[in-house]
Amino acid sequence: MAGPPRDALRLDVVDMHTAGEPARIVLSGYPRLEGATILDKRRDALARCDHLRRVMMHEPRGHAGMYGVIPVEPSEAAKAQGASLACLFTHASGYSTMCGHATIAFARFAVERGLVATPAGGDGVARFGLELPCGVVAVEARLEGGAVVASAFESVPAFVAERDASIDVAGIGRVVYDVVFGGAFYAILPSRRLGLAFDAPLAERVGAGMTLFRALRAERPAPLHPDEPDLSFLYGVILTDDASPPAPTRNLCMFGEGQIDRSPTGSGVTARMALDLLAGRLEEGAARRFAGPTGDVFVGSARRDGEVAGRPAVRVRVEGRAFHVGEARLRVEPDDPLGSGFLLFEAEAG
Template sequence: MTSNRETTIIRIVDMHTAGEPVRIVEAGYPPLAGNTILERRRDAQTRFDHLRTMLMLEPRGHDGMYGVIPTEPCAAGADLAVLFTHQEGYSTMCGHATIAIGRWAIDTGRVARVDGKARFGLEAPCGVIQVDVETDEAGVTRVAFESVESFASALDRTVEVPGRGPVHVDIAFGGAFYAILPASRIGLSLMETPLAELVQAATAINEAIRTGGSIVHPTEPDLGFLYGTILTDDVALGMHGGQPSYNLCIFADGQIDRSPTGSGVTARIALAAAKGEMTVGDSCEIRGVSGEGFIGTLAATSGTGLDAASRVRVAGQAWYSGRSEMIAEPGDRFGAGFTLPRRLADLDTPV
């Protein structure tokens, strides 16, 4: 963190993957303490959360911003390590950001490229992900990653959602936990219902499940929380016949993922494997609200149903959108950012 009379300056590069922003810290963020990536995540939450809010929230960010904080790797097999941030906090995995990091790591020389190709281990809070980067003769760079072990943790679970009554959802892990269901199950159309109504419904499902507090990761307590809800179209992934599937992911405090959600694609394919709808080698394109897609492939699986464990390969492209320095001057009331109030009466205005 560069400081001049307590002025905070953080250098960033902005990218996007399928329209979803990725703000990568390149310089100015202080070193994190901890012997594991999860300890460093907790350190960021405890000591430096004002830097997350500075970068993610208005006036330097917005309610759809997403970020990456590079740190030193801790795990064996990792060449780079990152934390993922958003307007509400910190994620355990992010596929669209991983795709952006793949390109950024090659372009900045952090990972060597041989004959236009590179493969490296990226440590995220959920584990080490293998990332492949390839640049063709036209200079187009494509990135793919293979997920951590992913699985369905609940099938047809009933959730009491205020205003909607009992709603049946599947819960799956793709580096983060998601509730997954077709929009039609709650009387909505993924393609025709106004976006605001879809967001409201998915947010209500998120809140109902989080209030229940019953998401448990089998080995790591820090991963045991619901990240978001994914509303899908009505066609099972294994039955799209080459046509794309569409979904909408709502996470954090009503944040809309513009991309198809890389870890959500992983979770959907792991869920399809658990249901016997996809087998190893099957691929599908999944598109998000921007209309851009990721290609997901079931790379490996073992077991069936809730005992199935899968690895999924997700491929996409990332693009640069800007480079800048984020500055917070001393005395700036919004140095750590701010969020819009629900009502003007809720303003935290000094008297």
């Protein structure tokens, strides 16, 4: 039987998931990205390699809710801060600046691929620094009998950008929300402010959340990061239940151009923990459980950590567990009219 054409594009990937949210990690076939900083590399990926994002993320090899990880070389500045590895995050509509679920998956991947040192005897915690577009995060993987049973990261400094902001939304009315940076900027509010109980049908909550998301992008200036213009955009909207800290709680995050996070959203957990700690609703070090749409859980705990441009800052530890789905060699045959990828629906929440 004849094999694929010799000039077919090939990408080798490992597929994992964390709380149901996919994490497709590139093994080989992706070109080396250029740039002195990781944000330079992110710009290079967008300018020169975005066709590969579409190949990996879009149909027929992916879908509108796909998510990916592109390992890159850490910058010299990040190495000086303790980073031994680095990666970019990508999805169906672009590139993220932070992703908790993918960091949790990458921690297991890094240990199992021998990219970081592991404890002698196979029990204990492997630790390493990971450079991401939002900065360097401390990552750990807990091993039992040589197997990774949980992964965690400690966030970059998180801070509240706006508290009790408001906007008039057509069909909903005046909506009050907070904007918090947890590696990316999120608008956070309980779903009841959109006129919906958190137990309302998922499609209704997504529809209302996306209506708010579009209004915020169209009518409000993008939130500004004090250090990096590339981080200055609203990445997602997070709807919450009404549980009071530290009781277990639930998240529903819509991000990008309408993707729905199946997980509790690691950077969203970071943002929510920072918001509650700084508002006095949560004690330092107290653990809180967050469930996403699949019901699987991340656990967060937070500590104060100085300031960011005069705003009180918080670092948040988020723990979860990732699982393998498979490995694949993705191919694009040169005469395939759909080989470059497509999305039947441009977003999950039209």
